[in-house]
Amino acid sequence: MQNAKIHKNHFYVSAPLKNGIGRYVCQLQRVTLKFCKTRGDSKGIRDFIESYLVDYAKSNPGVVVYLKPRRHRPAMLTMEFLNGERHELSCCQFDGFTVGQFLNLYTKCSGRQESRLINVQYTNHPSIQGPWTPWTNRNPEMAVADLIHDKKWREMYNKAPSATEMVLEMFKQQQISNQIQIEEKQAE
Amino acid sequence: MSFIVRCILKESRRIQTITVHQQRNIKNWLAPTLKELYRRKEEYEYLHGPIPTPKRSAFIEWNFGSEIYAFGKRLGENFDDVLLRQAFTNSDYVRKILEDQEKLGLETSDLTKNSSNEELSKEGRELISQYVFGFLRHALKKLPEEAVKCIHDKLLADEMLSHISRSLGTKDIILTTEHEPDEKAYATVFCAIVGALSRSSNAERTGGFIRDFVLTQLAENSISDFYIPNKAWETLASLIPGVDARLANQEGQGTIMAAYRVAIFDSKKNFLGEGFGETVKVAREMAAVDVLNKVFEIDESCSPLPLGPTDCPKIEEIGLKMNNPNQSINEVVPNIVRLQ
Numbered sequence: 001m002q003n004a005k006i007h008k009n010h011f012y013v014s015a016p017l018k019n020g021i022g023r024y025v026c027q028l029q030r031v032t033l034k035f036c037k038t039r040g041d042s043k044g045i046r047d048f049i050e051s052y053l054v055d056y057a058k059s060n061p062g063v064v065v066y067l068k069p070r071r072h073r074p075a076m077l078t079m080e081f082l083n084g085e086r087h088e089l090s091c092c093q094f095d096g097f098t099v100g101q102f103l104n105l106y107t108k109c110s111g112r113q114e115s116r117l118i119n120v121q122y123t124n125h126p127s128i129q130g131p132w133t134p135w136t137n138r139n140p141e142m143a144v145a146d147l148i149h150d151k152k153w154r155e156m157y158n159k160a161p162s163a164t165e166m167v168l169e170m171f172k173q174q175q176i177s178n179q180i181q182i183e184e185k186q187a188e
Numbered sequence: 189m190s191f192i193v194r195c196i197l198k199e200s201r202r203i204q205t206i207t208v209h210q211q212r213n214i215k216n217w218l219a220p221t222l223k224e225l226y227r228r229k230e231e232y233e234y235l236h237g238p239i240p241t242p243k244r245s246a247f248i249e250w251n252f253g254s255e256i257y258a259f260g261k262r263l264g265e266n267f268d269d270v271l272l273r274q275a276f277t278n279s280d281y282v283r284k285i286l287e288d289q290e291k292l293g294l295e296t297s298d299l300t301k302n303s304s305n306e307e308l309s310k311e312g313r314e315l316i317s318q319y320v321f322g323f324l325r326h327a328l329k330k331l332p333e334e335a336v337k338c339i340h341d342k343l344l345a346d347e348m349l350s351h352i353s354r355s356l357g358t359k360d361i362i363l364t365t366e367h368e369p370d371e372k373a374y375a376t377v378f379c380a381i382v383g384a385l386s387r388s389s390n391a392e393r394t395g396g397f398i399r400d401f402v403l404t405q406l407a408e409n410s411i412s413d414f415y416i417p418n419k420a421w422e423t424l425a426s427l428i429p430g431v432d433a434r435l436a437n438q439e440g441q442g443t444i445m446a447a448y449r450v451a452i453f454d455s456k457k458n459f460l461g462e463g464f465g466e467t468v469k470v471a472r473e474m475a476a477v478d479v480l481n482k483v484f485e486i487d488e489s490c491s492p493l494p495l496g497p498t499d500c501p502k503i504e505e506i507g508l509k510m511n512n513p514n515q516s517i518n519e520v521v522p523n524i525v526r527l528q
Contacts, residue, residue: 017351017401017404018405018408061261063262064254064258068249133447
């Protein structure tokens with residue numbers, strides 16, 4: 001991976017097109033085997049073609065296999081996936097069986113580039129009891145109305161005044177009568 | 189161990205990344221070579237216009253018959269070869285071939301006006317529509333018909349069908365005159381494939397195909413994301429007489445972080461649901477949506493859709509529901525006991 005991209009290529013667990021929920025679709029679309037008929041590098045891939053290829057093709061009928069013999073060119077596997085990705089693997093000096101092993105590996109890949117798994121788990125519903133709200137851990141009394149001291153409620157539900165209110169009324173009356181007395185005295 | 193080589197293919201407009209494995213180092217000549225190639229490409233494109241991406245079918249390693257065969261096998265179905273080829277042939281392609289043949293004065297060979305995928309596509313779309321309706325009505329019995337139709341329309345939209353089509357690998361096989369098929373072409377091809385399958389196979393397999401590729405798009409997302417009622421509070425008020433919304437809490441008024449919490453109660457003061465929002469109206473709407481989700485049984489705690497191999501509904505069960513619409517939203521009688 002290029003150093004700059006090594007941290008940007010990350011993913012959560014997911015399957016392309018919800019693969020597996022209904023039926024499983026092999027994500028490998030086609031594979032091209034490029035090799036030379038004479039070069040020593042391609043011996044392994046030639047052995048693979050002779051011994052293992054037909055069995056592979058029979059067991060994976062959904063994968064199209066193309067053979068591309070090219071003189072003096074190195075041995076190579078090109079995998080094309082359903083998501084449009086192309087992966088190339090150089091098979092120089094591979095064993096025939098090793099080529100088969102790699103091919104089997106790519107048959108089970110989704111074609112995503114090598115990327116870092118953010119987490120092994122993923123869920124669309126991370127919260128069971130509901131996500132945090134500003135009122136999650138608050139004292140529920142904050143939502144309770146204080147009716148004892150609310151004059152409007154008292155007027156509606158309790159016609160008689162409370163003792164405190166009676167005392168306050170008496171005090172006010174006293175203040176008013178005091179004031180009247182002072183004014184009368186001043187008038188004299 | 190591996191690194192991405194930004195190879196610029198001669199004809200490609202986009203820089204196509206190819207993942208190359210098993211190289212321990214990057215050679216000194218690689219970067220300057222790529223820079224030079226990129227410069228030459230830019231120069232060419234400045235003078236002659238953009239270079240189109242090559243079609244995969246134009247490569248030397250391409251065998252149309254094998255691709256068609258593999259396509260069918262990859263999906264696990266037995267298609268009739270002729271029908272499947274027809275499904276991939278777009279009408280504009282057929283038209284062009286016929287025009288070219290006329291110009292050259294040749295007799296029209298096996299391609300006729302009916303060789304395109306139009307008819308198959310219509311058949312397929314009808315089948316998908318019927319099956320989706322039947323499945324949704326079977327799986328979501330309490331969901332009103334308007335909501336079922338809303339989800340159905342979203343699933344059968346061109347966008348959705350073309351996305352499914354592309355992910356199944358139809359891109360390289362579609363026969364069109366345009367360089368790259370558009371959304372409508374992808375959707376048409378997918379419907380035509382379903383049509384071809386119905387003619388090659390039985391109803392059970394066609395139903396399974398539609399379920400596995402179209403209906404699974406509902407799987408991991410909540411169904412309530414596909415259907416959001418338009419006027420939730422008004423709907424709810426008409427469904428449950430005496431429903432009452434109360435402001436339960438508020439926070440941060442006058443700021444941009446204002447939050448309101450509205451709880452909905454019925455006439456007997458039973459709690460039905462709650463919602464949050466940045467204004468009281470939004471919060472009430474969200475609360476109404478919450479209650480409606482509970483009424484229609486598409487809330488977070490609802491059972492998952494029967495999409496797996498063991499619990500999927502049989503084709504007879506779907507058939508029963510295909511022509512029996514669910515109750516309308518006005519006829520719904522909510523089970524208040526269940527809501528509490």
